[in-house]
Amino acid sequence: MASFLAARRLLSTAAARRLLPCTSPPPPATAALCWLSTDASPPPPLPAPPLEPAVDPPKKDGASFSAGSGAGGAYRTGQGAASGGRRSGGAGYEEEQQKVLRASLLHVPRMGWSESAMIAGARDVSVSPAIVGAFPRKEAALVEFFMDDCLQQLMDRVDAGEGELLKNLMLTERLSRLVRMRLEMQTPYISKWPQALSIQSQPANVSTSLKQRAVLVDEIWHAAGDSGSDIDWYVKRTVLGGIYSASEVYMLTDNSPGLHLF
Known part of the structure; x- marks a missing residue:
């Protein structure tokens, strides 16, 4: 009988302990279990750490620059x-x-x-x-500057009044006159022009040389009154480019007075 009463006391004590609320803060290992067994809400999340101020990378003195295209x-x-x-x-x-x-x-x-x-x-x-x-590109820069300067002089002459005189000529005569005007600008340098052609044909300079000649041929066609944009645009400039180059080479062997280009 005594053992039976002792057993009831132990069961009653265990039941009472299960019903007691979790009043004291549980150890960290059992904190989650305590929150699940009560109505208490979890603590608010910790605030995010402050962001460090952004610092721009230091800039080097002086602006960066390219080597230059080399065109005049x-x-x-x-x-x-x-x-x-x-x-x-x-x-x-x-x-x-x-x-x-x-x-x-x-x-x-x-x-x-x-x-x-x-x-x-x-x-x-x-x-x-x-x-x-x-x-x-020292020597190339000098040749390319001369080419661009001659083109500018040619366009200035057309704008200054030469264009009015061209209107009275046939298309072939206009082209011939413009090409001759441009090549005559090379007369003072005719003895040194083979060297200029050699500089222009060097691998580092050939792309700029081709661009300058393409611009020159295009400007001559425009000065002659051509404003078309069809497929003939390429044919016209290709043909005129060949005529100009052939006349330029002929200048090197022309010893006649006044350079009889045409």
């Missing part, structure tokens, strides 16, 4: 941006380059299309000869 026309338009990275005031540096290249042309008949002519031209305009090192 680029020294009027695109090369200024490239040379501007070398020193402040890109426009002023571009003007210096033009002055040096233009003055160098006066020495080409004697020194050829060479770095020596460019150094002499720099001295003529009171610029340090060290500027020659700013040209990525």
Whole structure:
């Protein structure tokens, strides 16, 4: 009987313990079980750690620049941006380059299309000869500048009144006159022009040379009054390009007075 009563007390005590709420904070290992057995809600999540301030990478002094295209026309338009990275005031540096290249042309008949002519031209305009090192392809830069300068002179002559005279001529005569006007600009350099052709045909320069000639042929057609955009556009320019190149080569062997090109 005594053992039976002791057993009932043990069962009653165990039942009472199961019904008691979880009043004290449980150890970390049993915390989740305590929350599931009561109506208490889980604690709010911890706030996210503050973000570190973003720091921009340090910038290097001076703007980056490309080596330059090398085309003579680029020294009027695109090369200024490239040379501007070398020193402040890109426009002023571009003007210096033009002055040096233009003055160098006066020495080409004697020194050829060479770095020596460019150094002499720099001295003529009171610029340090060290500027020659700013040209990525020295001799090619001089030839390409001359090509672009001649094209600009040709267009200026057409705009100045030559275009009105061309209107009275047949199309073939207009083309012939424009090609002759352009080739006559090479007369002072005729003895050194084989060297110029050799420079233009070098692998590093041939792409720029072809572009310059394509622009020249296109401008001649426009000055002659052609504004078509059909398939003949390519045929016309290809034919005129061949005529121009053949006339240019013929100039090198023409010893007649006045260069009888046509």
